[in-house]
Amino acid sequence: MAISDHVDLEAFMQGVHKRNPGQTEFIQAVREVAQDVFEFIADKEQYHAAQILRRLAEPDRVVSFRVCWEDDQRNIRVQRGWRVQNNNAIGPYKGGLRFHPTVTESVLKFLAFEQTFKNSLTGLPMGGGKGGANFNPKGKSDSEVMRFCQAFMTELYRHIGPDTDVPAGDIGVGSREIGYLFGQYKRITNRWEGVLTGKALEYGGSRMRPEATGYGAVIFLQNMLQHVRQDIAGKRAVISGSGNVATHAAEKIVELGGKVLTLSDSDGFVHDPSGIDRHKIDWVKDLKTRRRGRISEYAQEFKGSTYHAGKRPWGVACDVALPCATQNELDGAAARTLIDNGVVAVAEGANMPTTLEGVDVFHAARILYAPGKAANAGGVAVSGLEMSQNSERVTWNTERLGTLLRDIMIDIHGKCVEYGSLKGGHVNYVKGANIAGFKKVADAMLAFGVV
Ligand code: NDP
Ligand code: 2IT
Numbered sequence: 001m002a003i004s005d006h007v008d009l010e011a012f013m014q015g016v017h018k019r020n021p022g023q024t025e026f027i028q029a030v031r032e033v034a035q036d037v038f039e040f041i042a043d044k045e046q047y048h049a050a051q052i053l054r055r056l057a058e059p060d061r062v063v064s065f066r067v068c069w070e071d072d073q074r075n076i077r078v079q080r081g082w083r084v085q086n087n088n089a090i091g092p093y094k095g096g097l098r099f100h101p102t103v104t105e106s107v108l109k110f111l112a113f114e115q116t117f118k119n120s121l122t123g124l125p126m127g128g129g130k131g132g133a134n135f136n137p138k139g140k141s142d143s144e145v146m147r148f149c150q151a152f153m154t155e156l157y158r159h160i161g162p163d164t165d166v167p168a169g170d171i172g173v174g175s176r177e178i179g180y181l182f183g184q185y186k187r188i189t190n191r192w193e194g195v196l197t198g199k200a201l202e203y204g205g206s207r208m209r210p211e212a213t214g215y216g217a218v219i220f221l222q223n224m225l226q227h228v229r230q231d232i233a234g235k236r237a238v239i240s241g242s243g244n245v246a247t248h249a250a251e252k253i254v255e256l257g258g259k260v261l262t263l264s265d266s267d268g269f270v271h272d273p274s275g276i277d278r279h280k281i282d283w284v285k286d287l288k289t290r291r292r293g294r295i296s297e298y299a300q301e302f303k304g305s306t307y308h309a310g311k312r313p314w315g316v317a318c319d320v321a322l323p324c325a326t327q328n329e330l331d332g333a334a335a336r337t338l339i340d341n342g343v344v345a346v347a348e349g350a351n352m353p354t355t356l357e358g359v360d361v362f363h364a365a366r367i368l369y370a371p372g373k374a375a376n377a378g379g380v381a382v383s384g385l386e387m388s389q390n391s392e393r394v395t396w397n398t399e400r401l402g403t404l405l406r407d408i409m410i411d412i413h414g415k416c417v418e419y420g421s422l423k424g425g426h427v428n429y430v431k432g433a434n435i436a437g438f439k440k441v442a443d444a445m446l447a448f449g450v451v
Contacts (some may be wrong), residue, residue, distance in 0.1 A: 008038070009034060009035060009038045012034060012038070012053070012054070013027075013030070013031055013034065015054075016030050016031075016034075016057055019058075020106070020109070022106070023104075023105065023106035023109060023110075024106060025104075025106045025107050025109075025110040025327060025328075025352070026106045026107075026109040026110040026113065028110065028328075028352070028355075028356060029110035029113050029114055029352060030057050030113060031356065032352075032356065032359070032371075032430070032434070033113070033117065033434045033438070034053060034057075036430065036431045036434040036435055037053055037434060037435065037438050038053075039431075040419075040434075040435045040438070040439075041053070046446060047442055047446075050445065050446055050450075052442045052445055052446070053438075055445065056086075056087060056113070056116065056438075056441065056442075056445075057113065059084050059085060059086045059087075059109060059112060059113075060085045060086060060087060060088065060093075061084075061085050062082065062083075062084050062085075062105065062108075062109070063082065063083045063084075063085070063159050064080060064081070064082045064105065065080070065081050065082070065155040065156075066078060066079075066080065066081075066155075067079040067080065067081045067133055067135070067148065067151045067152050067155065068151060069144075069147045069148045069150075069151040070147060071140075071144055072141055072143065072144055079133050079134055079135045079148070080133060080134055081131070081132070081133040081152050081155060081156065082103075082105060082108050082131050082132060082133070083129065083130075083131035083156060083159050083160070083165065083167070084105075084108045084109050084111075084112035084129060084130050084131060085112070085127075085129045085159075085165055086109075086112035086113055086115065086116045086127070086128040086129055086130075087116045087127050087128050087441060088127035088128075088165075089127060089441050089444040089445045089448070090119070090120060090125055090126065090127055090440060090441055090444050091119070091124070091125035091126040091127050092125075092126065092127055092161075092162070092163055092164055092165055092166055093127045093128065093129030093164070093165035093166070094115070094119055094126035094127060094128065094129060094165070094166050094168075094380060094383065094384070094387075095111065095112060095115040095119075095128055095129040095130040095131070095167065095168070095170075095380070096111075096130060096131075096132075096167065096168045096169050096170030096173065096198075096380075097130075097131045097132045097133075097167045097168070097169065097170055097173045097177075097181075098111070098130070098131075098132035098133075098170040098171045098172060098173060099132055099133055099135045099136070099137050099148075099171070099172035099173050099177065100132070100134070100135075100136065100171050100172045101134055101135075101136040102134075102326075103132045103133060103134045103135075104134070107327070108130045108131060108132055109130075110327070110351075110352065111130035111170075111351055112128050112129050112130035113128065114128075114351055114352065114372065114373050115128035115129065115130055115380070116128025116437075116441060117373050117433065117434065117437030117438060117441070118372070118373040118374075118376070118377045118380060118437065119377075119380055119384075120436075120437040120438075120440045120441050121373065121374060121377050121412045121415060121433060121436060121437045122377050122380060122381040122384060122408055122412070123408065123411060124381060124384035124385075124408075125384075126166075126380065126383075126384050126387075129165055129167070130170070131156070131167055132170065132172075132173070133148075133152060135148055135152075135172075136172075137172050137177070138292075142176075145176065145177065145180065146180045149177055149180035149181045149184065150180060150183075150184040152181070153180075153181045153184035153185055153188070154184065154188065156181075157184070157185050157188050157189060160185075160195055161193075161195060162193045162194045162195050162387070162390070162391075166194065166195060166196065166197060166383075166387060167181075167195075167196055167197075168196060168197040168198040168379075168380070168383050169198040169244070171243070171326065173198075174198075174243075174244060174289065175198065175199075175200050175205075175210070178196055178198045178199055178200075179199075179200060179203075181196060182195070182196050182199060182203065192204075193390070194386070194387050194390025194391060197209065197383035197386040197387060198210075198383065198386075199386070201395070204386075204389075204390050205386065206382055206383075206385055206386035206389055206395070206396070206401065207395070207396065207397065207398045207401050208382050208398060208401035208402055208405060209379075209382045209383065209386055210244065210248065211248045211251070211252075212248075212378045212379045212381065212382035212383075212405055213244065213245045213248065213249075213349060213376050213378055213379030214244070214245045214246065214247065214248025214249035214250070214251065214252060214324070214349060215248055215249075215251070215252045215378060215405065216375070216376065216377065216378015216379065216381065216382075216405055216408075216409050217245070217249050217252075217322060217324070217347050217348070217349040217370075217375045217376050217378065218232070218249055218252035218253055218256065218322075218347070219252070219378070219405070219406055219409040219410075220347055220370055220374060220375040220378075220409050220412065220413060221320060221322070221345055221347040221370065221375070222256065223409065223410060223413040224345055224347070224368040224370060224413065224427075224429070225320075225344075225345060225368070227368075227413075227417065227427065228368065230344065231257075232253060232256040232257060232258045232320070233256060233257030233258065234257060234258070234259075235253075235258045235259070235318075235319040235320050235344075236258070236259050236261055236317070236318045236319050236320070237250075237253045237258050237259065237260050237261065237318060237319070237320045237321070237322060238261055238262045238313050238314065238316050238318040238320075238321045238322070238338075239253075239260055239261075239262055239263055239264075239313070239321075239322045239323075239324055239349075240262070240263075240264045240269065240312060240313055240314075240322075240323050240324055240325040240329060240330075240350075240353070241263065241264060241265070241323075241324035241325030241326075241349070241350065242263040242264060242265050242284055242287075242288055242295045243288060243324075243325075245324040245349040245350065245376065245379070246263055246264075246322075246324035246325065246349065247263075247281055247284055247285050247288070249322050249324055249349050250263065250276055250281050251278065251281050253320075253322075254275075254276075254277060254278055254281070258320070259275040260272075260275060260276040260281075261273065261275070261276070261313075261316055261318060262276075262313035262316055263276060263284060263295055263298070263313075264295060264312065264313050264325060265288075265294060265295040265325075266325075266326075267294055267295070267296065267309060267310070268295065268296060268307055268308050268309040268310055268311055269295070269307075269308050269311055269312060269313040270295055270296070270298045270299050270305050270306065270307050270308075271305060271306050271308065271313070271316055272298075272302060272304065272305035273304065273305075274304050274305075280298075280302060283298075283301065284298065295307075296309070312329060312330075312334065314330060314334035314335075314337055314338055315334075315337055315341075317341040317342070318338070318341065318343060319342070319343065319344055319345075320343065320344065320345045320346070320347070321338055321343055321345075321346045321347075322346070322347050322348070322349050323346070323348055323349065323350050323353035323354065324348075324349030324350050324353075325350055325353065326350055326353065327350065327351060327352040327353060328352065328353065328354075328355050329350065329353045330353050330354045330355065330358050331354075331355045331357060331358050332355060332357030332358050332360070332361055334358065335354065335357070335358035335359075335361035335362055336361055339361065339362075339365045339367065343367060344367060344368060345367060345368035345369070345370075346362060346367065346368070346369045346370070347370040347375040348370060348371055348372035348375050348376060349372070349375065349376050350372060350376070351372045351373075351376065352371075352372060353372065354369075354371075359371075359430065363428065363430075366426055368427075368429070369429060369430070370416075370429045370433075371429060371430045371433055373433050373434075373437060374412050374413075374416055374429055374432075374433040377408070377409075377412055378405050378408065378409055381404075381405065381408045381409075382401060382404075382405055385401060385404060412433075415432060415433070415436035416429045416432030416433050416436065417432060418432065418436065419431065419432040419433075419435040419436045419439075420432020420433070420435070
């Protein structure tokens with residue numbers, strides 16, 4: 001009898017706690033997956049015997065390094081950088097880079113763990129990884145950001161490669177940063193290759209990549225609603241964040257006839273009862289990417305809107321909610337407020353934005369609730385398609401990429417329904433995504449034996 005036969009969920013989680021002291025985000029992400037996977041593998045001895053979940057919850061490697069750079073005043077600054085390579089059973093490690101002062105090893109381990117299941121769900125050959133640094137791009141000059149990116153890549157380049165590990169953007173890493181990072185990789189290695197995704201169109205980027213995460217999340221939401229014979233048209237949406245994912249989610253909601261009521265940043269949120277339309281969204285995109293301003297400026301620009309400093313938007317009555325900022329931004333109390341106000345669906349553009357308590361509230365209320373690993377997979381999916389285009393040395397048109405994105409989101413929705421349908425027809429999308437994501441990676445790992 002295999003030793004793992006004796007391990008139940010709580011004993012497994014105790015081990016995770018013991019091996020990862022203080023890494024609360026990582027432990028949270030593992031628990032959320034483990035509770036569904038334990039149920040799924042209860043009668044499947046092969047996964048127990050091969051210790052698949054235990055192996056998945058131990059990153060293949062965590063590389064941590066010093067990043068030393070000089071600011072505009074010639075002060076020497078020291079940051080910590082990481083790349084977490086969680087699992088490459090089904091393809092090269094793949095996942096974004098985050099530059100934010102809240103970045104820790106725990107945050108990147110949780111993101112790399114989640115990415116492994118998300119990438120599996122896309123159906124494309126990508127393993128799971130994540131990286132970043134505790135660098136705060138806010139208030140830094142362009143040349144400071146460039147020098148930081150160059151210093152970061154000067155160490156990172158030796159750990160990545162188009163068939164090894166392909167990073168991309170995430171919070172604080174957009175097309176400007178990807179440009180500086182790619183330029184430095186090319187300079188050091190003398191190779192032009194598809195080592196990063198999220199590149200600009202001029203140098204091998206993919207059409208639809210900037211839009212893919214936000215659009216994909218709304219396409220997923222549309223599928224959940226259609227599954228219960230509802231539609232986005234006429235629905236009021238509350239969205240958090242005002243970055244890449246939030247603004248593109250807002251754009252798609254508007255395109256499909258919904259009304260966007262809020263956007264936010266780390267300082268507060270804006271509420272616009274008349275709706276944040278396409279023109280206003282374009283204004284926010286310019287504010288955030290070119291002028292690098294704060295969302296509070298929206299309330300000065302657009303009459304009838306209000307700014308709520310230090311607050312999150314979940315108290316604004318709505319039909320659908322899309323958390324698109326960061327992890328643990330929607331807790332149990334916020335989830336209860338949304339339910340009391342009659343929310344019918346929640347689709348996560350961000351990674352793990354809802355706390356475990358919040359998830360329980362959504363499940364108990366039986367609303368439509370899509371976890372990030374399913375709903376926001378469109379971004380990494382189009383990254384996978386960017387890798388394909390780079391390998392083929394071609395660029396596909398917007399129409400083709402839009403169709404592929406839609407098809408992938410529909411396929412992920414179908415997998416969630418297949419593995420997450422409960423008696424009576426309600427779909428537990430968390431369960432569906434966890435099991436479908438796990439199964440492909442687990443079966444690949446079984447094929448490799450003990451490695
Ligand atoms: P951006 O950097 O473009 O935007 C991030 C937004 O979230 C900003 O509005 C930012 O506000 C806000 N934010 C960041 N940290 C916090 C915080 N601690 N508290 C409150 N608000 C915060 O990032 P993205 O839009 O790319 O990423 C947003 C989320 O989506 C993240 O969870 C990311 O992991 C996830 N994601 C991103 C994908 C992508 O393709 N980009 C793919 C899949 C998931 P401020 O301006 O004040 O910093
Ligand atoms: O969380 C994510 O899926 C991302 N930040 C995108 C990763 C990618 O490789 O495009």
